[in-house]
Amino acid sequence: MNRRPLLEIRNLRVRINGQEILKGITLAVYPGEVHSIMGPNGSGKSTLAQVLAGREVYEIVEGEVLYDGEDLLPMSPEERARRGIFLAFQYPVEIPGVSNLYFLKAAVNTVRKQRGLPELDAMEFLALAREKAKLVELDESLLQRAVNDGFSGGEKKRNEIFQMTLLEPRLAILDETDSGLDIDALRVVAQGINALRHPDRAIVLITHYQRLLNYVTPDVVHVLYDGRIVKSGGKELALELEEKGYGWIAEEIIGSARS
Amino acid sequence: MATPTNIIEELVNREYRYGFVTPVEEEVFPPGLNEDIIRRISAKKNEPEWLLEWRLRAYRYWAKLVEEGAEPRWANVTYPPIDYQAICYYAAPKRRPKSLDEVDPEIRRTYERLGIPLEEQERLAGVAVDAVFDSVSVATTFRQKLAELGIIFCSFSEAVQEYPELVRKWLGSVVPYTDNFFAALNSAVFSDGSFVYVPKGVRCPMELSTYFRINASQTGQFERTLIIADEGAYVSYLEGCTAPMRDENQLHAAVVELIALDNATIKYSTVQNWYPGDREGRGGIYNFVTKRGKCLGRNSKISWTQVEVGSAITWKYPSCILIGDNSVGEFYSVAVTNHYQQADTGTKMIHIGKNTRSTIISKGISAGHGQNTYRGMVKIMRGATGARNYSQCDSLLLGDKCGAHTFPYIEVHEPTAQLEHEATTSKISEEQLFYCRQRGLSAEDAISMIVNGFCKEVLRELPMEFAVEAQKLLGISLEGSVG
Ligand SMILES: Nc1ncnc2c1ncn2[C@@H]1O[C@H](COP(=O)(O)OP(=O)(O)OP(=O)(O)O)[C@@H](O)[C@H]1O
Ligand SMILES: [Mg+2]
Numbered sequence: 001m002n003r004r005p006l007l008e009i010r011n012l013r014v015r016i017n018g019q020e021i022l023k024g025i026t027l028a029v030y031p032g033e034v035h036s037i038m039g040p041n042g043s044g045k046s047t048l049a050q051v052l053a054g055r056e057v058y059e060i061v062e063g064e065v066l067y068d069g070e071d072l073l074p075m076s077p078e079e080r081a082r083r084g085i086f087l088a089f090q091y092p093v094e095i096p097g098v099s100n101l102y103f104l105k106a107a108v109n110t111v112r113k114q115r116g117l118p119e120l121d122a123m124e125f126l127a128l129a130r131e132k133a134k135l136v137e138l139d140e141s142l143l144q145r146a147v148n149d150g151f152s153g154g155e156k157k158r159n160e161i162f163q164m165t166l167l168e169p170r171l172a173i174l175d176e177t178d179s180g181l182d183i184d185a186l187r188v189v190a191q192g193i194n195a196l197r198h199p200d201r202a203i204v205l206i207t208h209y210q211r212l213l214n215y216v217t218p219d220v221v222h223v224l225y226d227g228r229i230v231k232s233g234g235k236e237l238a239l240e241l242e243e244k245g246y247g248w249i250a251e252e253i254i255g256s257a258r259s
Numbered sequence: 260m261a262t263p264t265n266i267i268e269e270l271v272n273r274e275y276r277y278g279f280v281t282p283v284e285e286e287v288f289p290p291g292l293n294e295d296i297i298r299r300i301s302a303k304k305n306e307p308e309w310l311l312e313w314r315l316r317a318y319r320y321w322a323k324l325v326e327e328g329a330e331p332r333w334a335n336v337t338y339p340p341i342d343y344q345a346i347c348y349y350a351a352p353k354r355r356p357k358s359l360d361e362v363d364p365e366i367r368r369t370y371e372r373l374g375i376p377l378e379e380q381e382r383l384a385g386v387a388v389d390a391v392f393d394s395v396s397v398a399t400t401f402r403q404k405l406a407e408l409g410i411i412f413c414s415f416s417e418a419v420q421e422y423p424e425l426v427r428k429w430l431g432s433v434v435p436y437t438d439n440f441f442a443a444l445n446s447a448v449f450s451d452g453s454f455v456y457v458p459k460g461v462r463c464p465m466e467l468s469t470y471f472r473i474n475a476s477q478t479g480q481f482e483r484t485l486i487i488a489d490e491g492a493y494v495s496y497l498e499g500c501t502a503p504m505r506d507e508n509q510l511h512a513a514v515v516e517l518i519a520l521d522n523a524t525i526k527y528s529t530v531q532n533w534y535p536g537d538r539e540g541r542g543g544i545y546n547f548v549t550k551r552g553k554c555l556g557r558n559s560k561i562s563w564t565q566v567e568v569g570s571a572i573t574w575k576y577p578s579c580i581l582i583g584d585n586s587v588g589e590f591y592s593v594a595v596t597n598h599y600q601q602a603d604t605g606t607k608m609i610h611i612g613k614n615t616r617s618t619i620i621s622k623g624i625s626a627g628h629g630q631n632t633y634r635g636m637v638k639i640m641r642g643a644t645g646a647r648n649y650s651q652c653d654s655l656l657l658g659d660k661c662g663a664h665t666f667p668y669i670e671v672h673e674p675t676a677q678l679e680h681e682a683t684t685s686k687i688s689e690e691q692l693f694y695c696r697q698r699g700l701s702a703e704d705a706i707s708m709i710v711n712g713f714c715k716e717v718l719r720e721l722p723m724e725f726a727v728e729a730q731k732l733l734g735i736s737l738e739g740s741v742g
Contacts, residue, residue: 053697057689077696086697093694096685097712106708107698114699146712163698 004069006031006171006202007052012063014044014051020061021047023227029171032199036213036238037206039224040246045206046090048224049175053087054080067171081107082114084170088160088177090206095147100159101129103147108166132165136192137184153180161192172196173204178212190215210238223249281369288349290477294318297447300349304416304450307423310430317436317446330440334603335632335664336572338508338545346510348448350478352392366392369472389414389453389469391482399453401465410494411456412467415483418454425456429487433516433553433580441512441547441574445481449514452482457492457523466722468497471511479510486516488523490556495526495722508536508571513548521556521583526564528721529577533569540599540628543571550577554586554612562589563606564720571600576634578607581615581643588617591717596629596661605635605666610646610676619650622714625661636668639676646676654684655713657706685713 005028014022021044029035039045051058052065054077065072072080095103108128109119120128133140138158148156157177164172177189193203193216205218213221213235221238223231225246230253231237241249288296297318301311324330325343354363369392389399389412405412411422418426436446453469471482488494511533517525527550536543546569552561563577579588590606608617623631637648654663665682687709695705711718711730718726 053693055693077693078699078701081697081699089694089697093688093690095691095694095709095712097715098708099712103695103698103708106700106704110699167698 003030005029005066006068007204008066009052010064010066012048012051012065013061014047014063015059015061016047016057021058021227022051024063025224025227025229027222027229029202029204031202032197033219034193034197034203034205034216036218036221036235037204037224038208038221038238038241043224044227045224046175049087049090049173049204049206052080052173053077053085078110081167082111084111086164086167086169086172088157088164088172088174090175090179092148092151092156092160094149094151096149098147099143100145100147101126101143104129104163104166107163111167129166132162135165135195136162137188138162154182154185157181158185158188161189165192165195168196170201171204172201173206175206176208177205178207178209186212187215210242213238225249225253281365283363283365284353285350286353287347287478290347291344292318292346292348292448296348300448300450303349304419306419309427310419313431313436314447317443318448320437321440321443321447324440324443334574335630335634335666336574336601336603338572338601341508341510341545343444345477347478348481349450351450366390389467391451391453391469391471391480405463405465405467408461408464409458410461410463411454413454415449415452415454415485418485422454422456425487426454426485429485429516429518430483431516433518433551434514434549439549442514442549445483445512445514445549448479449481449483452484452513453486454484455486455494455496457488457494459489460491461489462492463494466495466497468499470499471513477507477509479512481511482513484513484515486525486527487518488520488525488559490521490523492520493524495528497528497530497722499530499532508543508545510545510547511570513550515548515550515577517550517552517561519552519554519556519559519561519583519586522558523556524560524562525552526562526722527552527577529563529565529567530721531565531567531569531573534571535569535600536571536598538598538627540571543600544569546570546573546575548573548575550575551580551607552578552588553580554583554588554615556586557583557612558585559583560587560589562587562591562720564589564591564717565593565604566717566721567592567594567602567604570602573600573602573604575604576606578609579617580609580611581617581646582611583615584612585614585616586612587615589720590617590619590621590635591720592621593624593714593717594622594631594633595624595626596631597626599628601630601632603632603634605633607636607638608648610637610639610643610648610673613643614645615643616646617648619648619652620716621650621652622717623652623654623663624657624710624713625654625663626657627661629661630664631662632664632666634666634668636670637678638670639673639678641672643673644675646673648676648678650678650680652680652682653713654682655710656684656686 007029009025009027012022012025037045060073105125112119129143136158160177178186218235221233221235222229230249297314301314352363399413434442436443455467457463486496519525533544533546554561561579567573581588588608594602594604596602606619619635621633623633625631633652639646652665656663663684667680692702692705696702
């Protein structure tokens with residue numbers, strides 16, 4: 001492939017509270033691709049996602065990240081968002097007092113502004129929000145409620161996908177959006193993701209389960225283990241992991257370290 | 260790193276936008292307070308004998324309190340002792356206009372810069388303005404139009420001349436000069452303020468507003484507002500306040516008295532933006548104010564809404580005495596303290612009549628080193644059968660150097676009364692800000708959105724024309740802090 005990667009991570013090392021969590025990640029995601037990142041609890045998946053989105057509590061020790069050819073790390077979180085990076089949070093945050101609709105209208109309009117599109121007024125936005133809510137089968141009453149405030153776990157996840165479909169990001173990073181979902185919700189989330197797929201866009205799915213991958217076929221599956229990508233492969237790798245767990249990978253690593 | 264704390268700091272460090280001084284020649288009394296000064300103030304205003312006597316009685320009462328060292332110290336605020344002999348008690352522009360057209364161009368420009376046009380037209384066409392500049396009222400708009408409905412809206416000084424019986428009947432009837440230290444001081448030296456009378460059955464067709472401006476240095480502002488809504492009358496009144504930036508503190512000790520007769524409603528809104536001092540806590544206004552309304556009549560209603568963002572120290576408790584059966588008292592408050600600002604504010608709801616109801620919604624926002632105290636009393640007297648109160652006090656903290664405190668006092672002497680009290684404290688977290696920013700919002704917009712969401716129950720009580728102003732003001736006052 002001679003196209004430029006949409007996201008290119010080179011030897012990224014990240015620390016928090018003096019402890020190294022990411023220990024040299026290298027990864028290239030090309031437009032049109034879906035990558036899946038799997039790995040045991042605490043291996044650093046969310047850390048990677050949050051660093052890409054610009055969370056400032058992490059310390060970058062080393063490495064480089066290019067987004068569409070540009071140096072990503074100096075950009076503020078809002079600038080990254082406006083340029084099309086979207087993170088579906090593993091734990092979506094509650095914002096009491098701020099209505100979902102109002103919040104999203106502001107978000108959509110900042111992104112539209114960046115893209116040189118006219119801002120939507122309240123009526124136009126409401127129409128758009130209703131249409132997208134239908135797509136992800138989000139209960140319309142959730143639009144009027146405060147952002148994630150008192151939402152059930154599944155509603156929060158659905159709300160993340162809803163936001164994603166509204167914001168139409170170029171790079172979507174979904175951090176365990178499939179966890180804690182019932183079968184119907186899982187199907188809806190998959191629909192949302194598939195609807196976003198586009199030759200110019202890329203999606204990174206962080207997941208523990210291969211069941212989402214039944215609906216969304218990834219181009220590449222990576223295994224993140226103790227802060228490193230230790231294995232990459234096709235969608236069969238996900239099946240293999242589900243079957244055998246992570247133990248064999250640990251053994252492989254230890255084995256290769258000995259040899 | 261954009262933590263809530265340092266975003267708040269950035270916001271806080273934005274400049275106060277109303278800190279200029281107007282170059283106008285003013286007549287200023289020498290500093291100090293004694294009976295002679297009071298006689299001079301009274302003479303300046305050509306006051307009747309009874310009013311001078313009332314002032315002198317108030318002064319003697321106050322002087323006794325000073326002697327006894329009885330200046331109130333119970334509020335949760337700290338400041339060095341005030342030297343009352345170092346303050347000037349009267350300052351007024353030398354040129355006094357006879358009509359609106361004659362207002363000094365400098366003063367007219369001042370109000371324009373503050374966004375308060377003194378012309379009877381255009382932007383604030385639905386609002387009549389009384390402009391108080393230091394110790395005197397310099398202009399009142401729409402008087403003629405209001406007079407056609409029998410509504411009196413004028414400066415306090417004019418009311419004393421033209422409607423002495425009304426003033427004499429109601430002055431001090433809600434806040435007697437013996438009420439407290441600062442009320443006594445105000446009663447002795449008050450120089451001007453606004454007077455409103457809405458006659459029986461009249462619904463005032465426009466917002467009435469007073470805009471208070473402190474300009475002269477080393478001067479205190481002591482104004483007095485008296486609003487009477489006769490039977491079945493309705494009036495909505497709004498006051499705004501600003502002052503220049505100065506390194507020394509200035510005292511503002513006002514008294515506001517409201518009287519609502521049978522079936523009358525008074526809605527009183529305040530957007531207080533006195534100079535709050537700088538980021539180190541130098542300068543700023545001491546805002547020590549007594550505001551109280553009497554629901555004298557049956558089915559009467561008094562509603563206080565305040566957005567307090569300015570002043571170095573705020574000490575005020577707009578209250579309602581619910582005497583008439585079925586009368587209603589409301590208090591909606593947003594108080595912001597940033598930098599080193601301190602606020603001790605709240606309300607008193609005194610239930611005397613049957614089936615009286617009161618609502619208290621208080622939203623305190625603290626940022627920087629700000630200290631925010633809610634102090635509220637709900638008192639249900641014996642015989643106030645069926646009285647009800649609902650109180651809600653919420654605090655929002657931005658950063659970790661500020662504080663929020665809540666002191667609710669409840670006194671119930673009537674077994675059929677029903678009271679409900681809710682209180683919450685929350686913080687704007689780094690996670691919340693990051694979530695908003697991940698969706699493309701700037702940290703400041705995120706803060707402002709969260710703060711406005713936090714305050715919306717109060718902001719929606721403000722008259723339309725001012726709700727937008729107030730929202731902006733909240734954003735500005737927290738700029739550089741967490742929103
Ligand atoms: N503030 C912190 N201080 C110290 N360690 C931290 C901090 N935040 C995260 N970590 C550690 O970093 C490691 C990686 O966490 P991360 O959330 O990235 O894991 P994950 O792969 O997403 O796990 P899961 O599958 O459970 O979501 C964990 O061991 C976690 O305890
Ligand atoms: Mg995780």
